[in-house]
Every structure is written in structure tokens, then in C-alpha cells.
Amino acid sequence: MSGNSSVRTAAEKAKRAALIMQGLDSRTKDRALEAIREALEKNKTQIFAANQADLERAQKENLALPLAKRLVFNEAKLAETTEGLRSLTSLPDPVGRTLSAVELDSGLELYKVACPIGVLGIIFESRPDALIQIGSLALKSGNAVLLKGGREAKETNEILARLIYDTSLASGFPEGWLQLLESREDVAAMLELDGLVDLIIPRGSNEFVRYIMDHTSIPVLGHAEGVCHLYAAGDADTAMAVRLAVDSKCQYVAVCNAMETLLVHSAAAQAFLPELKKAMNEKGVELRGCEKTGQIIDCARAAEADWRAEYLDLILAVKVVESDEEAVSHINAYGSHHTDAIVTADRKRAEYFLTYVDSADVFWNTSTRFSDGFVFGLGAEVGISTNKIHARGPVGMEGLLIYKWKLLGSGQAIADYKGAGARKFTHKKLDKPYPAQ
Amino acid sequence: MSGNSSVRTAAEKAKRAALIMQGLDSRTKDRALEAIREALEKNKTQIFAANQADLERAQKENLALPLAKRLVFNEAKLAETTEGLRSLTSLPDPVGRTLSAVELDSGLELYKVACPIGVLGIIFESRPDALIQIGSLALKSGNAVLLKGGREAKETNEILARLIYDTSLASGFPEGWLQLLESREDVAAMLELDGLVDLIIPRGSNEFVRYIMDHTSIPVLGHAEGVCHLYAAGDADTAMAVRLAVDSKCQYVAVCNAMETLLVHSAAAQAFLPELKKAMNEKGVELRGCEKTGQIIDCARAAEADWRAEYLDLILAVKVVESDEEAVSHINAYGSHHTDAIVTADRKRAEYFLTYVDSADVFWNTSTRFSDGFVFGLGAEVGISTNKIHARGPVGMEGLLIYKWKLLGSGQAIADYKGAGARKFTHKKLDKPYPAQ
Numbered sequence: 001m002s003g004n005s006s007v008r009t010a011a012e013k014a015k016r017a018a019l020i021m022q023g024l025d026s027r028t029k030d031r032a033l034e035a036i037r038e039a040l041e042k043n044k045t046q047i048f049a050a051n052q053a054d055l056e057r058a059q060k061e062n063l064a065l066p067l068a069k070r071l072v073f074n075e076a077k078l079a080e081t082t083e084g085l086r087s088l089t090s091l092p093d094p095v096g097r098t099l100s101a102v103e104l105d106s107g108l109e110l111y112k113v114a115c116p117i118g119v120l121g122i123i124f125e126s127r128p129d130a131l132i133q134i135g136s137l138a139l140k141s142g143n144a145v146l147l148k149g150g151r152e153a154k155e156t157n158e159i160l161a162r163l164i165y166d167t168s169l170a171s172g173f174p175e176g177w178l179q180l181l182e183s184r185e186d187v188a189a190m191l192e193l194d195g196l197v198d199l200i201i202p203r204g205s206n207e208f209v210r211y212i213m214d215h216t217s218i219p220v221l222g223h224a225e226g227v228c229h230l231y232a233a234g235d236a237d238t239a240m241a242v243r244l245a246v247d248s249k250c251q252y253v254a255v256c257n258a259m260e261t262l263l264v265h266s267a268a269a270q271a272f273l274p275e276l277k278k279a280m281n282e283k284g285v286e287l288r289g290c291e292k293t294g295q296i297i298d299c300a301r302a303a304e305a306d307w308r309a310e311y312l313d314l315i316l317a318v319k320v321v322e323s324d325e326e327a328v329s330h331i332n333a334y335g336s337h338h339t340d341a342i343v344t345a346d347r348k349r350a351e352y353f354l355t356y357v358d359s360a361d362v363f364w365n366t367s368t369r370f371s372d373g374f375v376f377g378l379g380a381e382v383g384i385s386t387n388k389i390h391a392r393g394p395v396g397m398e399g400l401l402i403y404k405w406k407l408l409g410s411g412q413a414i415a416d417y418k419g420a421g422a423r424k425f426t427h428k429k430l431d432k433p434y435p436a437q
Numbered sequence: 438m439s440g441n442s443s444v445r446t447a448a449e450k451a452k453r454a455a456l457i458m459q460g461l462d463s464r465t466k467d468r469a470l471e472a473i474r475e476a477l478e479k480n481k482t483q484i485f486a487a488n489q490a491d492l493e494r495a496q497k498e499n500l501a502l503p504l505a506k507r508l509v510f511n512e513a514k515l516a517e518t519t520e521g522l523r524s525l526t527s528l529p530d531p532v533g534r535t536l537s538a539v540e541l542d543s544g545l546e547l548y549k550v551a552c553p554i555g556v557l558g559i560i561f562e563s564r565p566d567a568l569i570q571i572g573s574l575a576l577k578s579g580n581a582v583l584l585k586g587g588r589e590a591k592e593t594n595e596i597l598a599r600l601i602y603d604t605s606l607a608s609g610f611p612e613g614w615l616q617l618l619e620s621r622e623d624v625a626a627m628l629e630l631d632g633l634v635d636l637i638i639p640r641g642s643n644e645f646v647r648y649i650m651d652h653t654s655i656p657v658l659g660h661a662e663g664v665c666h667l668y669a670a671g672d673a674d675t676a677m678a679v680r681l682a683v684d685s686k687c688q689y690v691a692v693c694n695a696m697e698t699l700l701v702h703s704a705a706a707q708a709f710l711p712e713l714k715k716a717m718n719e720k721g722v723e724l725r726g727c728e729k730t731g732q733i734i735d736c737a738r739a740a741e742a743d744w745r746a747e748y749l750d751l752i753l754a755v756k757v758v759e760s761d762e763e764a765v766s767h768i769n770a771y772g773s774h775h776t777d778a779i780v781t782a783d784r785k786r787a788e789y790f791l792t793y794v795d796s797a798d799v800f801w802n803t804s805t806r807f808s809d810g811f812v813f814g815l816g817a818e819v820g821i822s823t824n825k826i827h828a829r830g831p832v833g834m835e836g837l838l839i840y841k842w843k844l845l846g847s848g849q850a851i852a853d854y855k856g857a858g859a860r861k862f863t864h865k866k867l868d869k870p871y872p873a874q
Contacts, residue, residue: 388635
């Protein structure tokens with residue numbers, strides 16, 4: 001869609017669209033979502049044909065099988081996608097929500113009201129259904145968006161973006177609100193456009209996310225790595241700990257919320273480690289243990305680099321610790337502040353872990369694999385953030401919003417509240433939403 | 438306090454302190470605030486003496502009078518400060534607040550809980566009372582802080598920081614939680630420490646804030662400029678518009694929320710501009726008008742640069758517009774997204790302005806001077822942000838917090854929720870706070 005025009009021109013257009021989108025009402029947005037769902041279903045033959053072209057090119061170019069698999073957009077994916085659109089349509093509009101209301105004085109009311117951020121720059125991996133998910137989240141949250149999808153999905157992305165864009169324009173959306181960037185050079189150009197682009201959300205390989213973070217002064221929401229831990233405390237039930245370890249490591253090895261390092265308290269290690277080894281052997285997982293681990297089970301020795309490794313593979317680093325404090329310190333020092341879990345029957349011990357582990361998601365007696373926007377009930381997810389500001393952990397629509405302060409007065413000057421005989425602020429909490437016109 | 442140790446060492450110490458502070462309970466924090474208030478009162482003679490030394494040096498160095506005035510820390514300032522501490526102590530602890538709670542499944546509960554950000558780097562102007570305000574906000578919000586105050590207030594800042602630090606340590610705060618940086622070189626070094634410092638909050642001159650924003654990849658909360666507007670719509674009551682214009686421009690000219698450009702609809706201009714001129718003349722304000730303004734009143738002609746100028750002085754740019762749309766477009770193009778106000782009797786017209794002006798604070802029938810953390814009832818203010826993420830407008834304690842997701846389970850694996858016979862997530866909203874241990 002950016003066509004021959006430069007990325008700056010595209011961003012300027014998106015900025016103008018974003019200003020108009022601040023005022024889009026919920027009905028217009030939901031009608032557009034409905035129309036998009038219908039357009040996808042009506043045009044599915046063309047979509048599948050475009051996807052077939054991508055798949056054939058992928059085969060010719062010998063694309064790795066996992067990547068090629070993610071590229072597929074078929075009846076099943078379409079059904080999932082339209083189901084997602086339906087559920088997004090039914091969610092309440094987050095824009096315009098009153099976050100706080102206070103009377104400053106009689107006839108002087110202050111409201112903190114949720115509003116869209118503005119222009120988002122979103123870079124995503126090869127799954128074409130991600131385009132629909134991200135585009136529809138941007139639409140419902142009232143943000144303009146510059147999208148860059150995986151090169152492998154080019155044909156599919158183009159037809160999907162065109163359908164979403166054309167349909168939303170017919171439903172009243174402003175020109176330029178959604179545009180597709182075409183190359184990595186376009187992305188590099190976008191990273192320079194602070195003042196036009198308000199937030200960058202990169203998804204995809206760690207190296208790419210790291211590159212983005214290092215090459216822009218625009219705020220970036222995301223995470224470069226998922227070095228997640230499961231900690232079996234001294235009192236951990238062996239069966240539960242082994243079961244959660246297997247789930248955290250093996251249920252899907254290539255994802256950011258899979259466990260990469262297992263910690264076990266020395267008081268539990270003798271009983272636990274042989275069972276862990278048995279279970280992991282069955283799954284084909286290679287164990288790399290610390291010295292103490294090696295004294296209990298036979299396994300490769302972990303090097304310093306293993307404690308920071310995001311394997312995304314059937315490899316697991318294992319370390320014996322002498323205390324909960326040591327477990328927490330290890331996680332805070334070597335982890336990526338993404339997702340970490342403890343297995344213990346002791347609520348107090350769990351709370352120590354949940355309080356002092358400095359990560360977005362901290363879990364008690366569950367698998368690390370639960371950190372996900374759909375699982376959390378956010379409707380959909382634009383990504384998982386390890387930021388310490390704005391949004392942390394799985395990011396849904398709320399992460400695409402900010403607020404503005406609306407003050408409704410009746411002629412008050414600040415001078416009225418200064419000096420002798422000054423009026424006083426009442427600061428009375430109001431239990432009402434921002435008044436409709 | 439950083440003494441001879443490097444800024445990196447100081448930040449590492451602050452980081453360790455921040456991890457410990459995640460678990461500080463409300464009573465410890467409030468007791469520390471109480472003790473600090475008492476320590477300030479008990480040591481006031483020494484504080485005033487240190488301030489006297491700063492004032493004498495200022496005089497020797499011919500410091501500009503407004504700066505020297507802000508430097509004063511006397512009985513009146515102490516009373517204001519201790520009053521502020523008392524009110525902060527009485528506020529509820531924002532840390533640990535449950536922001537959302539949802540049952541994912543029976544025995545699997547997810548809580549979004551507010552927590553401190555970590556390590557803040559705060560650079561502030563010459564007012565020594567700002568140190569107490571910022572230090573106490575960091576304390577109550579559970580954040581470690583590296584502080585750099587104005588060079589002019591060196592002696593006063595040192596004794597204040599020492600009193601706050603020593604007293605809080607005696608109340609149970611960890612070593613290194615509050616440290617004073619000593620030079621601009623220290624600040625430059627701090628800007629490099631992403632991974633250790635989580636958020637930079639610069640206050641002070643525009644040039645300095647701009648420098649900070651351009652020289653760090655750490656998130657920055659703040660604003661470089663306050664180019665604020667008051668717009669008198671076509672139906673604006675002349676008396677109210679003039680009164681609010683005078684207040685917005687003149688009540689305190691040197692502040693970021695003072696008006697710099699006045700816009701007036703052509704339908705109101707004939708009646709309004711002569712009255713404005715009369716009132717502004719009385720206050721000694723120089724008017725710089727557009728061509729149409731010049732056809733109605735006698736005044737200097739505004740150049741293009743005037744529309745972007747933050748005068749912080751008795752100068753006002755004046756422009757006649759032909760529509761509300763033109764007013765909004767002008768503000769979005771030339772303003773700094775800080776604070777903008779409209780004067781109109783028409784609620785619908787007001788709402789158009791409040792919706793489409795893309796600024797942190799948008800006001801109807803009040804002076805721009807109301808954008809302030811104390812006025813807004815936030816208790817205290819660390820600054821005003823024109824960011825589009827995290828916090829916008831006046832920033833109080835809430836802006837110093839983020840959240841983490843705590844998931845309390847009973848052995849659930851994600852595999853239980855996949856494939857044939859999978860368990861389903863219930864996603865039932867819970868109306869209860871995060872359970873105490």
C-alpha cells in the first residue's frame with residue numbers, strides 16, 4: 001500500500017488518519033470488523049490461491065519446514081481467524097473508558113479517559129493470520145498501523161491487507177490508517193520517524209527484535225528473549241514438579257515461554273533429579289547440569305553460557321541451589337524477566353518467589369507455558385513485553401491505549417485558587433463516567 | 438553519596454536495593470516517611486545553614502534572581518514540605534493493588550498486581566524541596582532512585598539527601614536505595630546504563646530535557662516544551678475568554694502550562710481582540726498577530742517561528758482561524774501536546790476540540806494553568822509527560838509503577854488445555870483482591 005511513496009509519506013498519512021481515528025465511535029469499528037469477517041469468507045478462494053503461491057515459492061526456496069508450516073492459511077486458519085474477529089467484535093470498546101473522575105471544585109470536573117496511542121509500527125513473523133489479528137486489534141483500539149510481515153508470506157499478506165483496508169474504508173475508516181511496508185529497508189526507515197510513529201512492536205526472531213531495540217528512539221514494546229525458569233523448591237511434590245517441567249520444556253520447545261533452565265533445591269534434588277532425567281530422556285531432552293547435578297545424575301556439564309541460553313530446543317540447563325534466595329538471585333541475574341515459576345506446597349515460600357522474582361509473569365504451581373494473551377483472557381495478543389513501563393507480559397488491546405485528561409470547567413482561572421481568600425480544591429472522587437454530549 | 442565509586446557501581450547498588458524494595462510493606466514505608474519528617478524538623482538549623490551557604494555562593498556568582506529565589510529553603514518551605522510528607526503518608530499504598538483478577542480454570546487464578554518499576558534516574562532543577570518531594574514519592578512507590586539536583590543547591594541537597602537516606606535505612610530500607618549524583622558527567626554516564634536504570638525523569642530547562650531524550654535508550658518520562666493554546670471559539674463569551682487568556686498567559690509566565698499562542702475564531706475576533714489587547718496591554722504583554730489579527734488590532738506581525746515559540750515571557754502569538762477544524766489542526770501541527778483549552782458555550786463544539794486535539798491535557802472553559810499534579814489531586818507530581826505511552830500529563834505515584842502477572846495454580850500443565858478432550862478456560866472475572874498469604 002505504501003506503493004512508490006516513501007515510508008515518511010506513508011507515516012505522515014498514517015498520522016493524519018490516527019488523528020481522525022481518535023473520534024471513531026464503537027459502532028463504526030464493530031461494523032468494520034463484521035464487514036472484514038464477511039469479506040475474508042467471501043474472498044477465501046483468492047486468499048487460498050495467494051497462500052498457495054507463497055507455499056510454492058517457499059518450497060522452491062527450500063524454506064525450513066517449521067517456517068513453511070506457519071505460512072499455511074487454509075480453511076482451518078480462516079475459521080480460527082473469523083472466530084477471533086467475532087470475539088473481538090463482541091468485546092466492549094476500550095476507547096473512551098473513564099479511568100478516573102474527580103471534582104476539583106464545583107463546576108470543575110476532571111476525567112482521565114482512555115484513548116488510542118496514535119501510529120503503531122508492527123513487525124511480525126511469517127504467519128499470515130498474525131496480520132489479521134494485529135490489524136483488527138489496531139482497528140478496534142483506534143490506532144493507525146504500519147505493518148511489515150514476513151517476506152515468505154508476501155502474497156497472502158497483500159491480499160489480506162487489501163481486503164481489511166478496502167472493507168474498513170467502506171465502513172468509514174480514514175485513508176492510510178493501515179499500510180503495508182514492503183522491505184527491511186522500509187522498516188529501517190520507519191525506525192527513524194519519531195514524532196510520526198508512536199510505538200514499535202516487533203515480533204519474530206530474537207536477533208531482529210534486538211536490532212529494532214538498538215536502532216530506534218521510538219518506544220519499543222516487546223521482548224528479545226525468553227529465558228524462563230521452573231524452580232522446584234525443597235518441599236516440591238516430585239510428581240507435580242516433573243510433570244510441570246516436562247510441560248514447560250517440551251509441550252512446544254520453540255516458543256518464548258518454554259522453560260530453558262530448571263532450578264531445584266538441594267533438599268529435593270536427590271528424589272527429583274532421577275525422575276526428571278527419566279521423563280526428559282523419554283522426550284529426547286538433553287540435560288546440562290551444574291556440578292551438584294552431576295553428582296546425582298549422569299549428564300553433560302553446563303557451562304556459564306548455558307545459564308543465559310535460550311535454546312528453543314530439546315536442551316535443558318539444570319542447577320541445584322541451596323536456598324530460595326539463591327534461586328531468586330539466579331533468575332534475576334540470568335533470566336530475561338519473561339516468565340518464571342515455582343513448585344511448592346508452601347504459600348509463604350511461593351509468595352517470596354512471586355514478590356522478588358523481577359519478571360513480567362510469575363507463576364505458582366503451573367507451567368511457564370501459560371503466559372499468553374489468549375490464555376490470560378485478553379482476547380488477542382500483540383506480543384509479550386518485558387518492558388518495565390507501559391505494558392508488561394502478554395499485551396492485548398489495553399497495551400495499545402493511553403489516556404488524556406479532560407477538564408470541564410465554567411470559567412475558572414488559576415488565580416482564583418491563589419493568595420488571600422483563595423478558593424480551595426475539593427478533590428472529591430466522582431462515581432460517574434465521562435459525560436456523553 | 439556515590440562518592441568515589443563510579444556511577445555504574447552506584448546503579449548496580451540501586452538495582453540490588455530495588456529488588457529488595459519490591460517486598461517492602463506499607464507500614465515500613467509509612468514509618469520511614471514519618472521518621473523523615475521528624476528528622477527534617479529536628480535538623481532544620483543545619484538545613485537552613487546549608488541553604489544559607491548555597492544562597493551566599495549564588496550571590497557571589499551573580500545568579501539570576503528567579504533562580505536564586507527558587508533556591509531558598511526556609512521555615513515556610515519546610516512547613517510546606519512536611520505537610521506534603523504528612524499527606525503522602527496518609528495516602529494508600531499503591532504497591533500491591535490488584536488491577537485485575539480472573540479465574541482461568543478451577544484452582545487457577547490470575548492476578549495483575551501493581552509493583553514498583555525498579556531504578557529511577559531523576560534529574561531536577563534548583564529547588565531543594567523538589568528533592569524531598571521526589572525522594573518521598575520514590576520511597577512510597579518502592580523505587581530506588583539516582584538523583585541529580587541543581588548545582589546551585591548543592592549544600593542543601595546534600596544534607597537533605599543524607600537525612601532522608603540515613604533515616605530510611607534506620608527504618609528498614611536497603612543500602613543504596615537513594616543516591617545523589619554529583620555532576621553532569623555522572624548524568625551522562627547514567628544515560629548509558631540501560632539494564633540497570635529503568636526510567637529517566639528529567640525536569641529543568643527545555644534544552645537539558647531535549648539533550649536527555651536524545652542521549653539515552655532508557656525510557657524517558659517528561660516533556661521538552663510547553664507550547665500551550667487557548668482557543669476562543671466563534672460563540673465564546675468575550676469576558677470569559679479574556680479573563681482565561683490573561684490567567685493562562687500572565688498568572689505565572691515562566692511555567693510550561695502558560696499559554697503561548699491564542700487562537701480566535703473569525704466570528705468572535707471583532708469583539709474579542711480589542712478587549713484582549715486592552716487587558717494584555719495592562720499586563721505589559723506584547724502581542725504578535727497574524728495578518729487578520731493585524732486588520733482588527735494594532736500589533737506586531739507574527740512570523741512562522743512564533744507559532745512554535747515557547748516564550749515563557751510576556752509575549753503572546755495571536756491567530757485568527759476560520760473554523761474549529763483549523764484551530765485543532767493548528768494546535769496538532771504547532772503545539773507540543775501538553776495542554777490546550779477551548780472557550781465555548783457549546784458542549785458539542787467543546788467535545789470536538791477535546792476529542793481531536795492530541796494533547797495530554799485538554800480543557801473546556803478553564804485556564805491552561807490547571808495542568809498540575811497537585812491541582813489534579815495526585816498528591817504530588819514528579820513531572821508532566823507528553824509521552825504517548827505509560828503516563829501522560831501530570832505524573833504522580835501511579836506513573837512510578839508497573840505491574841506483574843501472578844498466576845496461582847495447583848499443578849496445571851498447558852497440555853491439559855490442548856487437543857482432544859482438552860479442558861476449557863473459564864475466564865471468569867473475580868471480584869476479589871490478590872489473596873494475602
